[in-house]
Amino acid sequence: MTTGGTDSTTAARAALSRLFEPSDTVGLGLVSVVGPIDALRIARGEIHAGHDVRAQLHDLLGMPDDRRDHLQEGLSRWAPRLGDLAPERDLATLERLTGRLVTPESSEWPAALHDLQTSAPLCLWVRGNHEIPNLGRLAAVVGSRDSTNYGSSVTADMASGLASRGYSVVSGGAYGIDAQAHRAALATTDDGAFPATVALLACGVDRYYPAGNEELLRTVARSGLLISEVPPGSSPTRWRFLQRNRLIAALSAVTVVVEARWRSGALNTAHHAAGLGRPVGAVPGSVHSANSAGCHRLLRDGTAVCVTDAADVAELAGPLGEPPLGDRAREDAEPARDQDGLTIPDLLVLDGLPVRAFTTVDKLASVAGLSIREVLRGLARLELAGLAHRTSVGWRRQKE
Amino acid sequence: MTTGGTDSTTAARAALSRLFEPSDTVGLGLVSVVGPIDALRIARGEIHAGHDVRAQLHDLLGMPDDRRDHLQEGLSRWAPRLGDLAPERDLATLERLTGRLVTPESSEWPAALHDLQTSAPLCLWVRGNHEIPNLGRLAAVVGSRDSTNYGSSVTADMASGLASRGYSVVSGGAYGIDAQAHRAALATTDDGAFPATVALLACGVDRYYPAGNEELLRTVARSGLLISEVPPGSSPTRWRFLQRNRLIAALSAVTVVVEARWRSGALNTAHHAAGLGRPVGAVPGSVHSANSAGCHRLLRDGTAVCVTDAADVAELAGPLGEPPLGDRAREDAEPARDQDGLTIPDLLVLDGLPVRAFTTVDKLASVAGLSIREVLRGLARLELAGLAHRTSVGWRRQKE
Known part of the structure; x- marks a missing residue:
């Protein structure tokens, strides 16, 4: 369960997770070519990347005619943050919170994250007394922050039904549907055999964001799991929210959207899940409710299957502990796009x-x-x- | 538009439509082998079906090892009704109602009915001043008799939106969703360029069933079309309702179920449509509403696509006047089953x-x-x- 004494690989990953934004393809590519320790030394300018490394990185990242110097771009991007690096401090902060750093080298590393391929996270900053459950035991329930009474009620029934069936309910710790999913799961299971709920954060696991959910997130840290790929102290940004969504999708056997507007972050999570070949469920609602328009969009375009209760969701997730349906949607998956047309x-x-x-x-x-x-x-x-x-x-x- | 002087083929079809229940496969098979005039003479015992005819009928109906005498079974079934035959009287009744008999020999016969193959109706008893529109201009809106306010409101918006887009709204003349669909369509278009709405009845077109819809059905006969495959005076039976559903499905480019319980006649119509390769839409609603459970069932099992407004339905129907999507669902179509496990x-x-x-x-x-x-x-x-x-x-x- 614990990482034991911090080895240099773990410390390097901790450092790199502050240097690189989530899904920094150059940084993650560099780690896959030279490993985390040398990647950190290259980023710090302690050693230089030879021609071999640059060529491998170029093969990994570049288009055939691409003449960009990806590594140089990465180094310029990382340079302003080098002064902030203090992995020992970050790991000590985590330890004070009785947390642990889970890395691809740990036995606890979720195999499901391999499906993210080149955008798999460097490490997970984790708080909580349970191991991260297997893919087949995690079901994501997500949705709008401005949920309706209808959405809250369906979320409560669904999360409670999933928890009582032995699923850990994964969500994003936000107001509205997310908070309701966490709460209902926590209220349902207290036998401690598995984490009732798992919150994936866009900020460090030492921060409680949004502030109104502080009490809830503290409870999740005690009875469930708080997980982030960014180190303690990191603030939540739009980019980190979008990238956090890919982790919710990748870790869960099924992702259910309970309420979402026509444009909503929850749809981003759904598309990540579909892109990974994970089944996606959407809860139907009134055609007059703007808060269901995003769900109906997912149903109409075939991204999601109609789910009305926990039994439907469990059916989509497949038997507990089993791998998910697989590559169902991989072929026609679109890459995630930002929502405003910005780079x-x-x-x-x-x-x-x-x-x-x-x-x-x-x-x-x-x-x-x-x-x-x-x-x-x-x-x-x-x-x-x-x-x-x-x-x-x-x-x-x-x-x- | 009119059938002109009643020829003997038309009279024979009129007579046979009283003799045979809808989708009587032996009767319809006999007509396809010897034509309606000789089929009537055989049914009446005026001529005998030779070995050739019996063999052809057997090829059409029988399984390889089938030793049943289908024709004899048919003759016994039809015999008790021979005394009731009075096609001239029935056609005169129709004429008094300014109706007409549309047969496969008429230019007005809807080509879409050929998709019903061996269960295509013998003829259509039609009241109204318009020709039956082409498949691509007909959109069915059906649902529960015990509709909710939500269902009524969505039906009104949808039927009105379809009518204003130039679609004739097809439904079954029942209470609830059907009546609302007819009413909203009638209220939307009055330019007379096309029938605002088409009611397919399980009884004769001279009868107004259910009684509470008499005024509505009279208006449909004046401004739209009333259509039935059973002759004047026929009462609606469960069998005729189920068979009427296949006509709604076959005549319409798209069938939309607005509200339906888990077991509902509207689902029967939806399955007919899917079996014919016609697109099916279902309107989502609250997961707490039993009146939406049938719609969610159609969405979940993939029979229907999620539709929230007339624009969605029009998109499913395809461009006005165009043929529908085609054989999309023909392969995995199930034959319609009765609802109670009875033969x-x-x-x-x-x-x-x-x-x-x-x-x-x-x-x-x-x-x-x-x-x-x-x-x-x-x-x-x-x-x-x-x-x-x-x-x-x-x-x-x-x-x-």
Whole structure:
């Protein structure tokens, strides 16, 4: 259950998880080529990546005609954060919270994450007294933050029914459907044989976000599991929310969307799950409810199957402990797209822009994990899009 | 538009439609082998079916090892009704209602009915001032008799939206969803370019069933179309309702179920449509509403696509006037089954049993269109099932 004494591989992964944003393909590619320890040394400039390493990385990442120097872009992106690296401190913080770092080298590493291939996380920061259950025992129940009474009631029945069938209910710790799913699961099982619920966070596991869910998330940490791929102290950003969704989808045998608007983060989770060949369920509702429009969209386009209760969901998940249905949807899976038509660096810059204060390009580079050049380009595009505002004292987010 | 002077083929089909119950495979097979005029003469005993005819009929109907004499069974079944034959009277009744008999020989015969193959109707008794629109211009909206406010509201929006897009709204003239669909369509279009709505009846077009819909059905006869395959004066029976459903499904480019319980006649229509390769839509609703359980069942088992408004339905129907999607579901179509596990003759007998009076085996044979032997067998099985009650003065239906 514990990682034992922190070895250098574990420490390197802990450090890299602060250096790289989730799904940083260059960083993750570098780790897959040279391993975490040398990847950290290359990122720190302690050693240089030879021609061999660059060629392998290029094979891994590049298009045939691609002349971009991916590694150089990565190094520029990581540089502003090198000063913040303190993996021992982060691991000590985790230990104070009686947490542990689960890495691909640990026996507890969920095999299901291999399905993420090149975007598998570097490590998982985990709080809780249980091991992470096998894929077949995890069922995700997600949905809108602004849930209706109908959505809350269906979520409670479903999560409770799943927990009483022996499934750990996975969700994102947000207001609305997520919180209701966690609560109902916690209220249903207390025998401690398995974690009633698992919250996947977009911030560090030492933070309770949103603030109104602090009490709930503390309970999840005690009776269930709190999991994040970003280190303690990390704040939740739009990019991290979107990437967190892929972890919910990958860890769970089935993902159910209870309520979602036509455009909703929950649909992003559903598409991640479908892309991984995991079954997706959607709860039907009134055609007059905007909060069900996203569910009906999933049903109509064939991404999701209609589910009305826990029995339906359990049927989709397959027998407890069994692997899921497999590659059902892999072929026609679309890659996840951001929701506003912005590029990934733009989103990272946007997330870093304060609303009520001003910031500098240097600070933005460190906060967003981007090179100075990427930040400048991103700010230019955001300014054009009316999303960023430049003043004589720095940049801030354009008020909407 | 009119049938002109009644020719002998038309008169023969009119007569046979009283002799045969809908989808009487032996009767329809006989017509396909010898034509309607000789089929009527054989049924009347005026001529005998030769060995050739019997062999062709056997090829059409029988299993390889089948030794049943299908024609003889048919003749016994039709015999009790021969005395009732009066096609000229029936056609005169129709004419008084300014109706017309549409037969496969008429230019107005809907090509879509060929998809019913051996169960295509003998003829259609039609009232109304419009021609029957092409398949691509007909959209069926069906559902429970005991609809909720939600179902009524969605039906009104959908039927109105379809009518304003130029579709004729097809339904079954029943209470609840059907009536609402007819009403909303009638209220939407009054330019007379096409029939706003088409009601397919399980009884004769001179009868207004259910009685509470008389005013509505009279309006449909004036502004839309009333269609039945059974002649004037025929009463609606369970068998005729089930068979009527196949006509709704076959005539319409798309069939939408707005509300249906877990077991509902509307599901029968949906399965007919799917079996014919026609697209089927189902409207989602609250998982707490028993009136949506049948719709969710159709969504879950893949029979239906989720539709939330008229635009969704129109998309399923395809461009106006175009043929439908085709054989999408033909392969995995199940044959329609009756709902209570009874055989077809049993159902016919059950339909003929009065609840408050008593009847004789002879009368039942005539009412049900079965031979004496089939009626006796059916009564025995119904008695065993607790559905029929034998007394010293005759048979009646067992009170539930």
